[in-house]
Amino acid sequence: MSLTTLVREDTTQYVPHDQLFKELIHTFFEEFLEAFFPDVHHNIDFTSINPLPEEVFTDMLKGESRRADIVIETKLKETDTLLIIHVEPQSYGQANFHERMYQYFSLLYNKYRKPILPIAVFSYDEKRHEQNEFSIEFPFFHVLTFNFLALELKREDWRQYIKSNNPVAAALLSKMGYTEEERIQVRKEFLRMMTKMEFNPAKTRLIFGFFEQYLKLNEQEEEKLMEEIKQVDESDEILKLPISWEERAKEKERRKIASEMLKEGLPIEVIVKVTHLDEEEIEAIKKK
Structure with a gap:
């Protein structure tokens, strides 16, 4: 009885942040679901986690190959299910994205023949209204409606996560909906979060590397940040990071x-x- 989780990325563009997203979710899979999909997290048995080989699907009509980069097999507490997490790191929208989600859903269902819960994670640099439903219907008959869970990071309020000890939430503060004026404050809260978490050097470097990929302060902002850090209770701990x-x-x-x-x-x-x-x-x- 198993639950398979897929994290897929578009193969049309390879850039460093693609790998960062994959590594972050792969390394902190449980924490990712805990922070952003608590209902899903509540139903998964994390005592059994088994990464599976990468999946490659070919579009026979267009002659294109799509790659499922991360596939993790685990168990639900009560029911078998195939969980698909689609990480979309691109900064531009695609009108047929919801249809592509259905295509991957169908391909994976045909292979595993298990229930599938699809999730899409959008990391656009601007707020967008993404469609999370695909349907096929006629004036005389409704064939199907396909829905998937969606996380649009730019629509997330970063302040809601700063009290947590969740490493994925800390890293993804850098992609959430803050203003230019809030950059220093977001960085400061990120550092405060990191003082409450203890990880080995590799995991710590991954979290910091992800955050700084998307929110790097200039010299003037760094100087202001240092002044503000001196005023917080965790200043000594922050300086030890x-x-x-x-x-x-x-x-x-x-x-x-x-x-x-x-x-x-x-x-x-x-x-x-x-x-x-x-x-x-x-x-x-x-x-x-």
Whole structure:
């Protein structure tokens, strides 16, 4: 009696944040469901978790292959079910997304012949209204209505998660619905959350790496953040967080190297490749 969980990503574009999403949900699968789908979490028996091989489906009409990157087999407490989590990290919408969800649902059902609970996670950079239903009907007959659960991160209020000790919620604060003026506050609350959690270095690095991929403060914001941190009760604990300040030290070193390379008159394109800073950051260093 098993429950299979699929996390699939669109194969049309490979970018670093795709892998970050996959690793985050794969590593903290239980915590992900606990934070965003508590009803689902409540019904799953997490004592049995078994990652399955990646699934590849081919669209025979279009000749395209789609990849199911993460498949986890586990058990429900009472009922067998096939749970599909579709991670959509793209910043643009696709009009037929709801239909594609049904296509994957059908392909997976044909293979496993078990009930399926599909979930889509949207990580767009802007708020959107995503359709979570696909139907086939005629004026004279209704064939089917297919529904899936959906999480639109930009519609989530980040303040609702800062009291939790959930690592996925902490990481995904960076993709939720905050304003530009709230960036420093979100970063500060993220650090406060991290002081309450204890993980091994690899998991800690994953959470920090994910967060900083999407919410990285500039130098002025970092200075303001440091001033605000001094005023909070957890200031000592925050300053002990190794990866945050380790990454900042590396960032300062890259900026120093970029500055020296600019003095030597090297092209910005070369400096980007060597330091991994973006052109905007290098241009800012050049103006100083």
